[in-house]
Amino acid sequence: MNLFEALAAYRTMVLRHAQWLDTGTPAAHDGWRAAATAYQQARDAHRQRYGADPDLPAYNFTAADLGAQRADRDPAMAWAARALLALILAVGLLGLRGRGFGAAAARGLLLGAVRPWRVAALPAPRSRADRVLVWLVPAVVLVASRLVFTWFAAPAHLLVSLGGWALFALVVRVAVGRRDPFHLWAVVGGVALLRSVLLLAALAGRGPGGYWFAFWTAPALRAAYLTTAFAAFGWLFVATAVVLRDRYAVRRRRVVGLTLTAAGVPLGVLAGLVAVIGLERALTVWNDQLALLPWGLSRILGITVYLGIPADLAGHAAAVGAILAGVGVLLSAGRARRTAGPAPAGATTRRSGDRDRA
Incomplete structure (x- = not known):
């Protein structure tokens, strides 16, 4: 469930960012920033839990982070x-x-x-x-x-x-x-x-x-x-x-x-x-x-x-x-x-x- 929570948080962040790009409203911007914070927390929690596990390694978030950094x-x-x-x-x-x-x-x-x-x-x-x-x-x-x-x-x-x-x-x-x-x-x-x-x-x-x-x-x-x-x-x-x-x-x-x-x-x-x-x-x-x-x-x-x-x-x-x-x-x-x-x-x-x- 930990991975699914991180992916769900990422999906929400991407959609909220798209909503802000489409509308430009302050509410959409605030929702995007809150979703970005939630994604970062879920990603870090996943890495801490599985980062040192050789049998079940942590998910690779490189692509997600590249997009998020540019969106920011x-x-x-x-x-x-x-x-x-x-x-x-x-x-x-x-x-x-x-x-x-x-x-x-x-x-x-x-x-x-x-x-x-x-x-x-x-x-x-x-x-x-x-x-x-x-x-x-x-x-x-x-x-x-x-x-x-x-x-x-x-x-x-x-x-x-x-x-x-x-x-x-x-x-x-x-x-x-x-x-x-x-x-x-x-x-x-x-x-x-x-x-x-x-x-x-x-x-x-x-x-x-x-x-x-x-x-x-x-x-x-x-x-x-x-x-x-x-x-x-x-x-x-x-x-x-x-x-x-x-x-x-x-x-x-x-x-x-x-x-x-x-x-x-x-x-x-x-x-x-x-x-x-x-x-x-x-x-x-x-x-x-x-x-x-x-x-x-x-x-x-x-x-x-x-x-x-x-x-x-x-x-x-x-x-x-x-x-x-x-x-x-x-x-x-x-x-x-x-x-x-x-x-x-x-x-x-x-x-x-x-x-x-x-």
């Missing part, structure tokens, strides 16, 4: 997401106001997120603070938002997501060479903030637990989120191509090539890393840290086998990334129209003005 962080993660959203809102308001410390960086990030064709006409700031803030603020928000999304408990997920952003930024930074990168960072950083807003808005309600609860139980909301997220993902490449063409006077063929290279390098490198580690092992580490799939999957059946994931998927993805990068390098080979400095101010202004009127 949901309220704090929700508040952290709200704080980050407030920071992004402050940056946007500063960009609209156009005056004060960091205003040039904020203006660049705001335009880079929603109107990248206007970034080329922005004057380069003289303040060193603006040149630092234009990449530092998005970098901080990007790292912090992904930490919140993973309950500060999944470095494997951070390696893939943040590594992809870092490799993309590295490729496009190399593409502009010695020219002033302020406008490039304004666009890349602005889109990073835009994508972070979408994620943080989903986390601000009841943390990552609420995110995944809605993801699996609300098909219409899931479809809307995935559509918007994919559109924002594609917007990164469009906005980057626009600033490369308008501000850095890169020919269209080279713009396409550089964009393909910037997309292919992260895919090839990260997928290649997963292929070297092994897809099953990589997914196991990822799931142990995020606790999204049943903990015993990889230990009993294997995640790839259970979910029907081809074992060589990572290798194929790495090959696709290498092909994209190779095609991009071939297309971008040759000389740009200019080797230094932005496009002519008058031409840039006219193009921007035409787009605004359109």
Whole structure:
């Protein structure tokens, strides 16, 4: 009966947590916390009774504890997401106001997120603070938002997501060479903030637990989120191509090539890393840290086998990334129209003005 009592307490805790994720009421929160305390007491009592018994050993609560530890962080993660959203809102308001410390960086990030064709006409700031803030603020928000999304408990997920952003930024930074990168960072950083807003808005309600609860139980909301997220993902490449063409006077063929290279390098490198580690092992580490799939999957059946994931998927993805990068390098080979400095101010202004009127 001792084990059944512990399992019953665990079931009650999970259901009370789901009730709070669904309703968000104080009563549901209090019921969840009381159930969590009851589970911990029942678990500890079971371990004390059977932990030293070699004939009838204690039940393994590792999977239950992984989920419970992450659930406990949901309220704090929700508040952290709200704080980050407030920071992004402050940056946007500063960009609209156009005056004060960091205003040039904020203006660049705001335009880079929603109107990248206007970034080329922005004057380069003289303040060193603006040149630092234009990449530092998005970098901080990007790292912090992904930490919140993973309950500060999944470095494997951070390696893939943040590594992809870092490799993309590295490729496009190399593409502009010695020219002033302020406008490039304004666009890349602005889109990073835009994508972070979408994620943080989903986390601000009841943390990552609420995110995944809605993801699996609300098909219409899931479809809307995935559509918007994919559109924002594609917007990164469009906005980057626009600033490369308008501000850095890169020919269209080279713009396409550089964009393909910037997309292919992260895919090839990260997928290649997963292929070297092994897809099953990589997914196991990822799931142990995020606790999204049943903990015993990889230990009993294997995640790839259970979910029907081809074992060589990572290798194929790495090959696709290498092909994209190779095609991009071939297309971008040759000389740009200019080797230094932005496009002519008058031409840039006219193009921007035409787009605004359109």
